[in-house]
Amino acid sequence: MGATGASGTAGSAGASGTAGAAGTSADDITGERRQLLNVAYRLLGSLSEAEDAVQEAYARWYALPGSRQAEIVSPGAWLSTVTGRICLDVLGSARARRERYVGAWLPEPLPDRTEWHHGRGTDHSDPADQMVLDESVTMAFLVVLESMTPAERVAFVLHDVFRYPFAEIADVLGRTSAACKQLAASARRRVRVAHAPVATSVQAEAVRHVKEAWETKNVAALVDLLDPAAVMTADGGGLVGTALRPIEGGALIAQYMVAIADRAPGLELLERSVNGVPGLVAQRAGAVMTVASFEVADGRITRIWVVRNPEKLRPWAGAQ
Known part of the structure; x- marks a missing residue:
């Protein structure tokens, strides 16, 4: 089982932008939400926790003074970094919570709404309708991600799935780029032992x-x-x-x-x-x-x- 480049479908916010926040509209900021939800769900395996993480990232953005927002070259990259850090914290505490969970813990399954309403349009207000359904969200893949350490999971998902550069992942994890490369490589070995997906x-x-x-x-x-x-x-x-x-x-x-x-x-x-x-x-x-x-x-x-x-x-x- 290999990682799909979800960056091609979900879009990558990893690249640094050239326009500062002063030239960024509220719609541009809100438009990052879909990308952030897709990243957070793959990091957490929970749509509800992913939505909470993204909402917290936005709350932190809007809590910044206007002068600080204007200094940020790429609000999208800033939101991605903050969302990643929030998810890392959630993953760190999740293990203790899951030890108290009754029975086995599995990731939250995602529906394809078009199957239920014969191709109806997407409800952009619903987080489930903003998820990109590709190989990186299959239950088999998410279960493998659960076997990783929080740092491995963040490094692997951000780099191998969403194509974030290791320099930006280092900002999320608070480690060097070299250390992040090692984490992703370790996670990749776990993925390789899983079965390849079938047609x-x-x-x-x-x-x-x-x-x-x-x-x-x-x-x-x-x-x-x-x-x-x-x-x-x-x-x-x-x-x-x-x-x-x-x-x-x-x-x-x-x-x-x-x-x-x-x-x-x-x-x-x-x-x-x-x-x-x-x-x-x-x-x-x-x-x-x-x-x-x-x-x-x-x-x-x-x-x-x-x-x-x-x-x-x-x-x-x-x-x-």
Whole structure:
């Protein structure tokens, strides 16, 4: 699994500008928000925390005296640096918070709203609609990012995903450019051990077969679709019932899925994009209850990530 150059889609604010803040309009400042949200979500794995980080960065900008704002050559680069530092602080405290989290912690899944409303336009006021859905936000990629130290994650995401120069990353991390290069290289080694992404059509076909087998409660079919060493991880946050520990082994996962189907009458499964790749969404009476992401290798499901924590499904409420 390699990093996509999200700088090509999300845009890079890393380059220093030539116009000072005195020549920058309020619209120009506000226009940085989409880029900052995309960076912050990849750094934090949480859309709500990303939005908070960006709002804090803007609050700090507007708290500056006008004379100080006028001295800043590139407000976009300033906002990016401040957002990165805020995210670094959040990542540092997140580990302690997640130790108290009930069950496994997974990143917040993102919907593709166009699937729900047949190509409707983007709501620029909604952070979920401002996210660029590419390889750098797949659940598999975000889970790998979770294995990194906060400094590694910041260096890797800013450089390898968004193409920020190490000189600017050094300002975020408070380290030398050389040290930031080493951090990014260390993070890159973690990414390389992950499976390479498969074609969307292959992923969609595997997910479709899982849906069909689940709906018919066909344990044998599910076992055939799952790698014998497959792992399912669920995140309920202690707010809804779910497996508190990862379920390992295709046979056990298949049995668990069918048992859930037996206990969930009226649950409807939909094939929907989850973080930019084919996944499944379970809803009851129009309300999204569960979002599932998959990793596929050699035609079989190797990993399943199930998010049921309702606090992490808020972006999906607006997708209806």
